[in-house]
Amino acid sequence: MVECNNCGKEVKYVYKGRKFCNRKCQMEYRVEHKTMIGEKNPNWKGGVRWSKGHKLIYMPHHPNADKKGYMLEHRAVMELHLGRYLTKKEAVHHKNEVRDDNRIENLKLFPTGGEHSRFHFLGKKRRNRNGRNGI
Numbered sequence: 001m002v003e004c005n006n007c008g009k010e011v012k013y014v015y016k017g018r019k020f021c022n023r024k025c026q027m028e029y030r031v032e033h034k035t036m037i038g039e040k041n042p043n044w045k046g047g048v049r050w051s052k053g054h055k056l057i058y059m060p061h062h063p064n065a066d067k068k069g070y071m072l073e074h075r076a077v078m079e080l081h082l083g084r085y086l087t088k089k090e091a092v093h094h095k096n097e098v099r100d101d102n103r104i105e106n107l108k109l110f111p112t113g114g115e116h117s118r119f120h121f122l123g124k125k126r127r128n129r130n131g132r133n134g135i
Contacts, residue, residue, distance in 0.1 A: 005029055053099035074102045078109055091116035
């Protein structure tokens with residue numbers, strides 16, 4: 001019997017020369033041995049990703065990074081400007097509504113996501129009242 005490189009059970013398949021009993025064992029092995037993380041990953045693009053028009057940057061040791069080690073660049077810019085971490089409740093708004101324009105003069109901090117939503121809602125009401133509804 002050939003043993004799994006991760007748990008020692010019977011091998012069901014081989015991945016890149018290593019033997020594993022199942023996909024879960026393979027992923028656990030890769031995470032534990034950091035074989036495909038960051039610059040070691042063949043899909044590495046310099047630590048920059050995009051999501052819904054927002055730029056994400058690779059900051060694996062940041063407390064607010066996602067499970068893959070990325071965080072929204074505009075939040076990082078605001079944190080650097082303020083000299084502190086943002087709370088999860090705080091929202092950063094792009095004044096010109098261009099999601100990848102992360103200059104500090106284009107960013108505004110709201111204490112909550114609700115305040116940010118209210119700002120957008122009231123802005124639309126004002127525009128509609130003045131006859132500029134975009135139709």
